[in-house]
Amino acid sequence: MKATTIHAARDIRFEEVPDARVEQPTDAVVRVTTACICGSDLWPYRGENPIKAGSTIGHECIGVVEEVGSSVSQVRVGDFVVVPFDHCDNTCAHCRAGMQSACVDLSITQSGQGELARVGHADGSLVRVDGVLGDGRPDPALVPSLMALSDVMPTGWHAAVSAGVAEGGTAVVVGDGAVGLCGVLAASMMGAEKVVVMSRHESRQRIARDFGATHVVATRGEEGEAEVMEITGGVGADAVLECVGTDQAMRTAFTVARPGSTVGFVGVPHGVELPIRRMFSHNVGLAGGMAPVRRYLPELLDHVLAGRIDPGLVFDLTLPMDQVAEGYAAMDERRATKVLLQP
Amino acid sequence: MKATTIHAARDIRFEEVPDARVEQPTDAVVRVTTACICGSDLWPYRGENPIKAGSTIGHECIGVVEEVGSSVSQVRVGDFVVVPFDHCDNTCAHCRAGMQSACVDLSITQSGQGELARVGHADGSLVRVDGVLGDGRPDPALVPSLMALSDVMPTGWHAAVSAGVAEGGTAVVVGDGAVGLCGVLAASMMGAEKVVVMSRHESRQRIARDFGATHVVATRGEEGEAEVMEITGGVGADAVLECVGTDQAMRTAFTVARPGSTVGFVGVPHGVELPIRRMFSHNVGLAGGMAPVRRYLPELLDHVLAGRIDPGLVFDLTLPMDQVAEGYAAMDERRATKVLLQP
Structure with a gap:
């Protein structure tokens, strides 16, 4: 698959990497239909964080479930989902206390700015978007706001x-x-x-x-x-x-x-x-601290679907995903507030 | 009057200083009947805080109102009072929000380990102890717990x-x-x-x-x-x-x-x-942070008077006030948890 990688400060590429795949029975793989760039992605981009050359970058995405592990029961192949950037089992003591970002088996989306993303604890993490779908995809007008529910x-x-x-x-x-x-x-x-x-x-x-x-x-x-x-x-x-x-x-x-x-x-x-x-x-x-996205997701999704909030307004530049490097540059130079990426 | 002063690290004296007196119409002067040493007094005692040689030290006391300024109306000469270490007008926005320790006209007891202590904003700060007094003084058995209400x-x-x-x-x-x-x-x-x-x-x-x-x-x-x-x-x-x-x-x-x-x-x-x-x-x-003592005082006084709490148990050494230096040493060397001082 293709995904966004970082090789050094200001060196962002969209290139071939190993496919994201189900590794644990609780995993799912999501085909990314929309991704975006996070302000926190700019820290490594600017060289403020250590970089492992060639590693994938990007943790915000929404999309369609492509594959599920053997123990996943709450989402199915073909479901349209919001992927919280922080994956959680949603059953441990921290999750039950509403602190899913400190889940005992926390993981983070690793190739959100790519074609496929692996999601740990799919049952605990993913939130299905129902009721607004034609051909399995949401109304394009809703996409930016749904995308905003992954993190920002x-x-x-x-x-x-x-x-x-x-x-x-x-x-x-x-x-x-x-x-x-x-x-x-x-x-x-x-x-x-x-x-x-x-x-x-x-x-x-x-x-x-x-x-x-x-x-x-x-x-x-x-x-x-x-x-x-x-x-x-x-x-x-x-x-x-x-x-x-x-x-x-x-x-x-x-x-x-x-x-x-x-x-x-x-x-x-x-x-x-x-x-x-x-x-x-x-x-x-x-x-x-790090937001327990899964805690707020159902409520915020309701707000979006009911038209009470339109957080997608934060996106002021949309690019094809293979121009992701330009997206980083635009955000770094403050030519864009937040960049939406379409495969 | 006599009061406790600090001259250098580990140099505590009980000596003559100018009388505490009413300086503002909102002030009161309290004749100290019981004082004590605070853990925070040990910071300058150990030389961890800057010391102004000869300055008074000690901010916890209870006692009898000796004199009031012309605009004081809520306490009278002769009243037995708990003196919150942090004096507040109890009317400014911060006080009304329960953050009396950030009063816009905050002051702190300066000669609590002395014979007399000046209290700023007496009406806002002092809490009268009623109903348990013989000859204007509380039952001696209650004194340590009343003393504990000043700060600890x-x-x-x-x-x-x-x-x-x-x-x-x-x-x-x-x-x-x-x-x-x-x-x-x-x-x-x-x-x-x-x-x-x-x-x-x-x-x-x-x-x-x-x-x-x-x-x-x-x-x-x-x-x-x-x-x-x-x-x-x-x-x-x-x-x-x-x-x-x-x-x-x-x-x-x-x-x-x-x-x-x-x-x-x-x-x-x-x-x-x-x-x-x-x-x-x-x-x-x-x-x-610094405790808004006045906020909690009425409730805690009720608990003490009703016998629901006995915070005075923290005092495990009582000394005459002129032996205050030994009190500091005892706390510094952990021979005492907290020292009560009697004039």
């Missing part, structure tokens, strides 16, 4: 849940990447009265407003923090969603959080030093 | 609240100092089914059991962590109370916390590097 939308949702967004409060979203935008959508859905997004890019500001942002702060650092504090009447935000993963973003998040509130973080932290003295003196907590 | 018991309570201790769950308390012991008491009062205390000292283990600990882990580091994991069936604790403030204690706390749980921390952090990658991958949060 549940991740933004997790930031809001972790930050404890509540009805009537003020939520601040640090970061206007696709995850941050989905965080805006989540905070808005959860009833926050003020949803402040920190964003310098006009196109992203537009999406943020579509997603329910009531305030846009276009400045950064101390200036941006002062602006947010003013919006919150000097008190600070009731909930802060940190959707970047850098030290500056984290510092801003803690600076604008009101005492007693929580920073929900979902950006893979890179070079972050937590301001523990401030956390202590201001009683600002930190919660979050 | 609300701080242990705050650890449990911050960690999200819930009925039926497992709570692990890292640290068997007086705060940790009060954390055990809090977790037990909140209905945790298993309350695990990590303690190597027999006398403290006894108090912990009196406070409701169901399990004692006497080992530390990896060995202790393994023991706790076994108690929790390999899953990890539903709530972890970090009551020390060192890097080792924090590491242990995060290691034994189940994915999706929260470490509640109340030990002033010293040299702590938070394991952010683990926090992210395991979705273990951190919450807590």
